[in-house]
Amino acid sequence: MGVLKNIAIGVLALTLLTFVALFGQLPALRKTPIGWLQRALCLRLPAALKAIDSRATGGKITSKSKRLGRYLFYEQNPVVLILFLVLLTGSAALFIWNALYQLPLGLVLPIPVVLIPPYWFTYLCASHKTHYIRPANHQDRLHDYPYDHVLFRPGTVCKTCNLAKPARSKHCSLCGYCVAKCDHHCPWVNNCLGRGNYRYFLALLLALGILQIYGAGLSYWILKPYLDVDNTASYLSSDYWLELGDGIVDAVNMGGLSIAGVGLLAATTAALPLGLLGYHCYLIWAGMTTNETQKWADWRDDMSDAIVFRTTRDKLLTHAHLRSYGDGEANPMNGAAHKGLADDLGVTEDDPCVSWPIRSAQVIVRTNDGKPPRGQEALWTRIWSLSDVDNLYDLGGWDNFMEVLHGR
Ligand SMILES: [Zn+2]
Ligand SMILES: [Zn+2]
Structure with a gap:
């Protein structure tokens, strides 16, 4: 005690x-x-x-x-990664060393099957490099996803990498690169999770959850004899709970740190990877990355402040052409100014040709004064909620999962 x-x-x-x-x-x-x-x-x-x-x-x-x-x-440093591997290896070694002789063969055989995957997926997450955007792969990365003209617009250049930022990418100051389809930088694997290795991260969370549940189950199997409580007592009686309490203390004492301690740690922390996996499944279902959730949250706040307007690319392009070649001829500067605005908004006709199955039809802007863009009041509609905006990157729950599983 x-x-x-x-x-x-x-x-x-x-x-x-x-x-x-x-x-x-x-x-x-x-x-x-x-x-x-x-x-x-x-x-x-x-x-x-x-x-x-x-x-x-x-x-x-x-x-x-x-x-x-x-x-x-x-x-970028491997300190958290090393701590994680030390904790994982230390707990597993301590447990196996003390528990192995108490377990039947049928429960021992699955141990390597549940123990190896967390290491393998950690390695795959940590060693992945092709999601870093470099001059050599920049053109390919530009063709992965179209600009949605809401979260990502063409023409944004990363000041550090000096490259045009592809849609869904983000610069990571720890990794030192813009990262394709960046989800977040994960200190556990000392790398950014993005296009290509995000699926390994999901597999790592699942594998860790399974390992922890299996470890906790083995620990329970060994300590079960000490937890036996008099079955005749009612669940509501204080005798039952006192006896259960005594049983748990006995079991912890008998199992010691190696079996009771590791089992308890595994049981209480299994919810962490599995909860995180559940959250990422929700993100995939919604067609978002962690990075994009923040951007959507910013839009939602601005919408509730009534400063967000929506129109379509076609309307803007038609308007820009009319100003340039129609009535704009009377005042060429006027037309040029509006063409310039259309370009500023990223409404160009020559977005890179991408393999993504859908293309953006909408343009969303926020204005400082809460009024629609001046001179174009008829084109823009004020919007109040995210349900008025299409998420171009959401292909539907199942297709989103398939995209992630294929490393896209
Ligand atoms: Zn960058
Ligand atoms: Zn990073």
Whole structure:
């Protein structure tokens, strides 16, 4: 029980420190002991340590820890990946070493089948490179997806890569490249997940969930004899729950860290990869990447502020041509200005020819003053909800899944 008590105190202290650091800055708590503790922890303590360091070493430790912070949080590094592999390998080794002789062959044989896939899919996620957009593959990546003229418009150039950004791509400052169909940068695999390796990430989440459930199941199988509770007692009686509590304590004591600890860790954390997998299945079903959810959320906020308008590409192109060659002849600058606007909006007729089955027909803009674009009031309709906008990248739930499975 001594170890359990120390762990409980440690967890409690860590939770308290996190609470103080996160909430101590809130105006409501600023003049309370939580606020004072937050200032002592986050301002005075670092300042005191810095002063001691500058006297003792001339500030070397401070500058080194700053560099470490930059490396950990702003550069591509394998620290989290290594921690993840150490935790996975350590728990699995500890469990197998102690559990193997207690298990029948029928339960031992599936262990390699559930243990190898998480490593394999981590490797596939981490080693993937073809989603980085380089001059050599830039033209191909431009032809993957059409611009939808809502989230992605032609003519945007990445200042770092100095290349036109293909639709659905995003620059990752950690990887140092624009990433094709970027979903997000994942520190667990030290790589961006995007076109090509997103499917391996989904497989990794599934494989981890299965491994954890199987591990927890084996642990339960070994400890089951200690968990036997008198079946005659009613579920509602206190005797039943007291006996169950005693059984759990006995089981944890008998199983120790290697079986009860690993089993408990596996059982309680299995919801994480599986929950994340569920969320990504929802994103796929909706035809979105994680990166695009933020963009859609921005549009939704602007729509509720009544500053978003919708029209069609055809209407804009016809309007631009009329201004250029029709009444615009009386005032050529006027026509040019509107043609310029059409180009600014990305409504060109020469989008790259792509293999994606549908093409964008709509154009959405947000305006600063909440009024439709000047001189084109008749062309634009104010929209209030995302249901008024077509998601070009949503082919329908099943087809979206097939696209992802094919690495597209
Ligand atoms: Zn870039
Ligand atoms: Zn990245």
